[in-house]
Amino acid sequence: MSFIVFSYVWKPCHNSSQTSDFSCFTQVVIFKKYGVSGRAVVVGVANRTASGFKHHNSIFGVHAFIFGGGSGGSVLASRLSEDPDVRVLLLEAGSNEVEEPLAEIPALTSFLQRSDFDWKTKSEPGDGFCLAMSKKRCSWPRGKVLGGSSTLGNMIYTRGNKKDFDKWAQMGNTGWDFESVLPYFLKSEDNRNRFKAADKKFHSQDGYLTVSDPAFKSPLTLSFMASAAEMGYQIRDVNAENQTGFMLIQSTIRDGRRLSIAKAFLGPASGKENLQLSLNSLVTKLRFNSKKTKVIGVSYVKNGTTLSARAKGEIIISAGAVGTPGILLRSGIGPADHLEAMKIPVVRDAPVGKNLQDHIGICAMTFLAPNARGSSSNSNETDLRAEIFKFLNHGKGSMTSSGIEAIAFVNSKFADASEDFPDLQFQFIPGGVHVWKKWFTPLRSKRQWAVCSTLLRPESRGEIRLKSRNSKADLIILPNYFNSSKDLEILVDSFRIMFNLSQTAAFASVGSSPYEMPFPGCEELALFSDDYFRCFLRHAAQSMHDPVGTAKMGPKNDSTAVVDSKLR
Structure with a gap:
């Protein structure tokens, strides 16, 4: 017989350090595992892997x-x-x-990152990025577990833009255009939203990978969607004909629990x-x-x-x-x-490790919402206990959410809006990220919301090298964020879009206003000016954990390629 006991601990966020992804939980559920012969129990789910x-x-x-x-x-x-x-x-x-009961709880994504399931990789320090991180090194969480990073990530289900795939084919990679790869997306997908699943061209219910709507939505998320409509954005299925627009999140969650690729x-x-x-x-x-x-x-x-x-x-x-x-x-x-x-x-002799690309983004821009209902970065202990029991007994409640409840694909001023090829992705958080203690402490117990802004097509290129021949040694990761000034300027423009959203009637109804404490290191600059945002980004922008390109696919005449279109 085995059983699980849970308790609460207060976990302060470390000063001048980065937590992987979006949140540093000030109240963390710690599950203590007990049982005959030391076997852990996976919290109430039948999805086993090994x-x-x-x-x-x-x-x-x-x-x-x-x-x-x-x-x-x-x-x-x-x-x-x-x-x-x-x-x-x-x-x-x-x-x-299955050795970690917390792995199935969507709300505890940050707990898994930097756990034993994570390689705990960090980038090398640079002069113009990750300046507020510990030793100026960005965290690069990677799954050291069956299922890989799908066991650590935020479970968001989005496909790449059609033009991304078509560009691969145009570069000489036959069979990688969108129309050719779409059937494989459909073969894998098990979409539990019957309205989306009715669109047979873009969705399926026959695959192994369950895709579902959130079992929990904060009222602030509805304000976010209303603000988008108010500004003239389309509310649409971003995994269908067009990508530009806003959508309530769909996630790889089954019955309220994380569904890794391994499961x-x-x-x-x-x-x-x-x-x-x-x-x-x-x-x-x-x-x-x-x-x-x-x-x-x-x-x-x-x-x-x-x-x-x-x-x-x-x-x-x-x-x-x-x-x-x-x-x-x-x-x-x-x-x-x-x-x-x-x-x-x-x-x-091959360019292995070259051509490193990564989505860089920022989640720290926070807005106060004092009149919002049911949205606070710090729930009290009674509320948390109720949410835990709701999850354990019914697979429902706020514990079924990764903290990201809506997404959007939008165009900066640098993108051609007529092409349906947006250069920014937004992820809406009906709470705060609370990453830097010094900056976020005044926000405790205040109702708030935040948007993660992600650069979709960075021009900057990095590299991965060996530190030593020892297979256990860390690799040298040189992301070279913001080597291209355009990458920085696109993200600067993303703040303009965020502020426009925050000033709509939808957000005015909850008393929304930007958090006005200057970020440490940027105090001398005019608050919310472009120069301030450039400084803010160089200090607080982080990896969004999507590195690619280090074994590039390409035809034989491509000197930058490592493998061909058959991945050989």
Whole structure:
């Protein structure tokens, strides 16, 4: 018999430091796990991932090795195992999310980031970004767990813009235009909104990945949507024909609980004899034939022991935009000058780790809303207890929300509004982010709202390098945020749009006004001027946790590409 006890702790936000994502909970639910033989209980859900897997005990006869059981690797393992004649082995460096009861509670996203499920990666310090962060290093949370970053993220379901995919195809990547990839989105989707699901061109109910409307909405979120309509924005399904507009969030949440990619795709596959799983297995490097022309196996560390495995068929690296270049570089595939400096024999000179792109954004711009109902950054203990029981017993209430309840795709003054190719994304939070103690302390117990503004198409490019040949050593992450001044100016313009929204009748009814305490480091600048916002962004903007591009896809004549359109 096992059971869970919960208690409250007061968790102050650290001064001059960044919490991953949007919030530092001032009241955090701590679940204490008890039970015979020390087994933890996952809070009231039947969605299991690995309990039924045949765990890895032999590598002989495996047709497909997959390195990384995150959002990509979990789907690949599930799909490849649909052929009973194909034996699949999935190696994952982390553990299973069922070991942490909090993983299923959407409201506790920030608790999972910087937990044992997180690689706890940080960027290198720079002169013009992350200046308010501890040691000027931005947090880059990445999932070290089955399901990868889908176990740590905010569960928002949005697709890329059609023009993004079409541009890939125009660059020589056949089969990656929007019309070609849309059927795969539909194959995966299980949309629980019957009105959206009725649009068969853009939605489906036949897939593994449940997409649902929020079980909880703050009254302030309705004010946000009303302000958008008042300003002439379209309220629409941003995952359908057009993207520009506002929408109440749809999330990968099933019955009020987080649905990671591992639960969605590996759960149904967990009883298959031809799918094996090896957790806590860190891939260190690839092994080649004597001529260094073909990958024939892999070295990995499991429970402190270095092991080798020989491949019979495909070897698939799906370790993400940070982990994948780490494996390739340590294997001798990467920029020759960097590999030689690290004393790693060069197998292939390729731009691995280059072309790093990341969404940068800011969530700290806060507006007071003293007349709002049911929205406060600090609920009292009685309210919190009631919300916990509502979640445990019924899967409802504020604990079913990640804190983001609406999204929007909007155009800055730099975008062509006629193209339906917005350059900004907004995420609405009916509360405060409370990241920097010194700045946010006066806001405690005040009703408030905030918007996360994200730059969608950054021009700045960064790089990932090795710090050492040691597979356990951190990688050097150089994001180079704001190297392009246009990136900074687009985000400066996003504040104009936020302020226009805040001045509508919809927000006037809740007494909305901007929080006017100058951000530390920007006190000498005129409050809310463009120069102030530039300073604010250089101090408080953060990674929005969407790095891409470090193993770029492209045709053979593209010198910046690492793989072709078949991902080889």
